[in-house]
Amino acid sequence: MQFAHASIAELSRALADKKVSAVELAQAHLDRIEAHQKLNAFLDVRPEVTLAQAAAADARLARNGKGDATPLTGVPIAHKDIFVTKDFYSTASSKILRGYRSPFDATVVENLTQAGMVTLGKTNCDEFAMGSSNENSAFGNVLNPWDPGAVPGGSSGGSSAAVAARLAPAATATDTGGSIREPGACTGVTGTKPTYGRPSRWGMIAFASSLDTAGLMTRSAEDAALVFNQMLGFDPKDSTSANRPREDYTRHLNLDVKGLKIGVPKEFFGGPLQPDVEAAVREALAEYKRLGASLVDISLPNAELGIPVYYVVAPAEASSNLARFDGVRYGHRAANYTDLTDMIKKSRSEGFGAEPKRRILVGTYVLSHGYYDAYYIKAQKVRRIIADEFTRAFSQCDVIAGPVTLSVAFGFGEKAADPVAMYMADYYTVPGSLAGVPSMSIPCGFGAGPVNGKRPVGLQLIANYFDEARMLGVAHAYQRATDWHLRRPDGY
Numbered sequence: 289m290q291f292a293h294a295s296i297a298e299l300s301r302a303l304a305d306k307k308v309s310a311v312e313l314a315q316a317h318l319d320r321i322e323a324h325q326k327l328n329a330f331l332d333v334r335p336e337v338t339l340a341q342a343a344a345a346d347a348r349l350a351r352n353g354k355g356d357a358t359p360l361t362g363v364p365i366a367h368k369d370i371f372v373t374k375d376f377y378s379t380a381s382s383k384i385l386r387g388y389r390s391p392f393d394a395t396v397v398e399n400l401t402q403a404g405m406v407t408l409g410k411t412n413c414d415e416f417a418m419g420s421s422n423e424n425s426a427f428g429n430v431l432n433p434w435d436p437g438a439v440p441g442g443s444s445g446g447s448s449a450a451v452a453a454r455l456a457p458a459a460t461a462t463d464t465g466g467s468i469r470e471p472g473a474c475t476g477v478t479g480t481k482p483t484y485g486r487p488s489r490w491g492m493i494a495f496a497s498s499l500d501t502a503g504l505m506t507r508s509a510e511d512a513a514l515v516f517n518q519m520l521g522f523d524p525k526d527s528t529s530a531n532r533p534r535e536d537y538t539r540h541l542n543l544d545v546k547g548l549k550i551g552v553p554k555e556f557f558g559g560p561l562q563p564d565v566e567a568a569v570r571e572a573l574a575e576y577k578r579l580g581a582s583l584v585d586i587s588l589p590n591a592e593l594g595i596p597v598y599y600v601v602a603p604a605e606a607s608s609n610l611a612r613f614d615g616v617r618y619g620h621r622a623a624n625y626t627d628l629t630d631m632i633k634k635s636r637s638e639g640f641g642a643e644p645k646r647r648i649l650v651g652t653y654v655l656s657h658g659y660y661d662a663y664y665i666k667a668q669k670v671r672r673i674i675a676d677e678f679t680r681a682f683s684q685c686d687v688i689a690g691p692v693t694l695s696v697a698f699g700f701g702e703k704a705a706d707p708v709a710m711y712m713a714d715y716y717t718v719p720g721s722l723a724g725v726p727s728m729s730i731p732c733g734f735g736a737g738p739v740n741g742k743r744p745v746g747l748q749l750i751a752n753y754f755d756e757a758r759m760l761g762v763a764h765a766y767q768r769a770t771d772w773h774l775r776r777p778d779g780y
Contacts (some may be wrong), residue, residue, distance in 0.1 A: 292454045293776070296363055296511040299457060302351060303362040310349065310362030313340035314406050316697065317364045321455050327431045329450040331369050332377045333409035338364075341406045346728055348404055360518055361404025366459040368447050369410040370417050370493045371397050371502075374586040376407070380493045380559045381425040382415045383618045384613050384639025394424050394491025395523045396460060396502045403518035407458050411446030415641045416610065417462055417495045418734070419443050420713035423704055426645045432475055433777040435742050438697035440469030444505065448475040451505045453780045458515055459505045463755045464496050465598050466692075466717025472729035473692035473746025478763070478773060480504050480512045483754050485530035488523035496605035497528070499598075499721055508773050509730065509763035513537040515757065521759065532754065540761030546580030548762065550683030556716060562695040568733030568745035569691045576689070579769060584685045587675050593670050594718040599711055600654050600667035601722070606649030610644060622771030646707065663710055678750070688750040690718050696735035696743035716748060726756045731762050731772035744772075 291299065291313055302308045304735040318335050345362040372378040372390035378383040385503040394548050401407070401687055414424040422445025432438040433453040444461035449470035451459050461468045461641050463481040474480020487502035494500060504519070506512045509563045516537040523529040550571065557566060611638065612754045615635025622634035640648070654663040681688060694715055701708040720727040729746035747766075751759035 310345035395488035414443035417431035441474030443467040474697035476744030543761030556690035564736035603651035692746035
């Protein structure tokens with residue numbers, strides 16, 4: 289078995305059967321990370337920390353008869369640099385947090401560490417998770433393993449590239465407006481966002497608190513389900529955490545989709561959707577029909593308002609959350625200043641990149657006197673309408689399916705000069721984010737032509753609140769019938 293190309297389920301069995309040790313597995317992935325540094329997927333790798341965790345995992349596996357180990361003990365994972373960690377830098381890919389070390393681990397990281405997973409390092413991302421292409425990182429672009437001239441998607445581009453290039457079998461990620469699903473689609477991996485409130489936000493460096501959701505990049509839905517079993521759960525430290533009992537996210541992996549009703553929103557097709565993406569998505573829907581599911585036409589008439597609503601609500605919350613970075617308590621502080629106000633101005637000017645500055649200014653504007661009612665309150669009202677539309681849609685169908693992105697991954701610099709064009713990349717993902725419903729991207733093909741033909745396409749699945757297990761089962765049924773999720777870029 290080539291362990292770098294093995295699924296988490298396969299790695300779990302190999303570790304339990306002593307076919308490989310956690311140390312051997314960790315070292316093999318560290319070697320791959322070293323060999324593929326050009327991707328710039330990782331920001332902080334500390335082999336001594338990783339190998340120490342792996343040795344501890346081997347010790348747990350050796351005494352497994354006492355019930356000490358979990359199915360994930362010894363399995364490697366990478367963490368997006370939005371989650372704070374004690375043993376690795378936590379920068380949110382921003383100069384303002386360069387060199388910051390947290391005194392504690394984020395709950396998501398802690399849960400997986402307690403399960404025995406081995407941390408490979410911290411992955412690159414858009415600064416403060418603000419972006420759709422991973423071009424906003426203060427520490428350089430992440431390359432797409434399928435095509436180094438194409439963006440890996442954002443903001444979790446480092447996590448998706450790491451999984452696509454087989455540098456890690458799984459990586460944590462975050463999704464505020466599409467930052468798991470878009471990079472998942474762009475790099476041909478499975479990107480899964482749970483219901484808002486299902487994963488803890490404690491220790492996530494905040495962007496937009498009512499939207500930020502932790503999730504995963506994995507090769508398959510099965511792998512995501514296995515990790516979610518250990519990752520998700522109520523956290524009393526997080527005021528937005530859903531107080532629900534733990535559940536087994538693998539329980540629907542043998543789901544028979546015969547009779548399943550898949551809702552297909554008419555608003556998700558035509559218009560700006562590129563023909564090659566539509567063709568791949570339509571073929572994926574046809575595969576579900578061949579498996580016995582039925583396609584139901586539904587309507588989400590206000591989904592098209594998702595972009596303007598999101599880009600009012602998210603910047604408003606960002607302007608509040610990022611106010612803590614003032615050069616006083618932690619993070620970057622300007623070297624030369626005359627007084628406190630001058631210090632704060634210079635520290636923020638030097639520390640923040642262009643996109644965080646843009647969103648802070650927009651957010652401050654919409655929250656200011658005279659504009660709060662005109663913009664922010666109206667946006668929140670429309671957000672409620674969009675959420676209600678999803679609720680009504682799920683009375684007609686079991687899951688919703690459609691595209692993730694308007695096109696395959698675009699080239700570096702193609703949209704950098706036009707922020708609005710970049711924001712439109714979130715067209716199909718922000719409605720689900722605003723509603724807080726679980727959703728995911730699964731590989732379903734490639735684009736067309738000499739360039740787009742080597743760039744992956746993702747199918748988006750959206751489920752009702754707290755119905756992640758069934759959504760993962762629906763995805764797994766497709767992945768049992770196809771091999772798109774098993775394909776990997778040349779050279780990896």
